Amino acid sequence: MGLKAAPEDQALLLELQELDTKLRQLARRSEKLPEREVVDTLTGKKTELERTRAEQSGAVEDVRLELKRTESDVEVVQARITRDAERLRTSTSVKDVAALEQELESLGRRKSDLEDIELAVMETLEEREAALAGTEAELAALSTEISEATAARDAALAEIEGERTHAAANRQTVAAKVPADLLALYEKQRERYGTGASHLRGGVSSASGVALAATDMTKIRAAAPDDVILCPDSSAILVRTAESGL
The missing domain is CATH 1.10.287.1700 (Helix Hairpins)
Incomplete structure (x- = not known):
């Protein structure tokens, strides 16, 4: 059985990713x-x-x-x-x-x-x-x-x-605020692939900047709101919101 998390908890990952991106940018800015x-x-x-x-x-x-x-x-x-x-x-x-x-x-x-x-x-x-x-x-x-x-x-x-x-x-x-198991998965994906969470907006994954394939979108639409889904392109946790185009 896959990991479950309330949609509002999954949405927190977008804030977390935004902050992690900012921290990475600040580190790069400091070096350069x-x-x-x-x-x-x-x-x-x-x-x-x-x-x-x-x-x-x-x-x-x-x-x-x-x-x-x-x-x-x-x-x-x-x-x-x-x-x-x-x-x-x-x-x-x-x-x-x-x-x-x-x-x-x-x-x-x-x-x-x-x-x-x-x-x-x-x-x-x-x-x-x-x-x-x-x-x-x-x-x-x-x-x-x-x-x-x-x-x-x-x-x-x-x-x-x-x-x-x-x-x-x-x-x-x-x-x-993020449940421990969801946070652990986020950290694991971020460490492995560079991005822990991706916002699905209008059928496009923010992590990859690529529109998902129709077959992938069909699977995502069929998933329960509390299912934790990984982006097929970036392997980050795919966060669905009202902007996702589902």
Whole structure:
């Protein structure tokens, strides 16, 4: 013997299905929220910029170390120039004077070359520091943008959650009115096929959107009002009302 349920109890399933559909739509809306996608996109961009900043910071540090080495080399050469100049000033040996003058000339060229290198390194450092500063400015602006986008996302999610809470409470109220065996069948069909109840309106099943075959309609017309019938197309519980066209 098939399941029996009063027509008014079966009609409650349409309310339940409507609420379940709304809850499913809200869950999908939450997952596909445009504000969420904006935050994800901006966060991805931030990750890329942070990677760039790390690379640029390393490049700046490398140039700073190179500059320190060059400055140290210049200082060493300058110290030798100062020492040899002092020796030249006090030397009385013609041979030593000639050697010192030759060495000072060589040290002068070395210092000039080092200073050219030092200047080039300083220019490179300035360029890399400017690039790093530009990236840091982008990150600062992006952080502000992410904060604003996150606030917009959270506000949208809070709105959806409010709707979800309201719908869930209504569902609980409606479900409590449905006989246990009818509710169990509804839940089983909904879990298995995606839809638990279908409204037969004008001979068309709302779950499938398809007009039922004449043979199916004949069987449905012959069924008692309290018979629980499954839709031949969607397998959802077929709820009959005054709009069913029977």
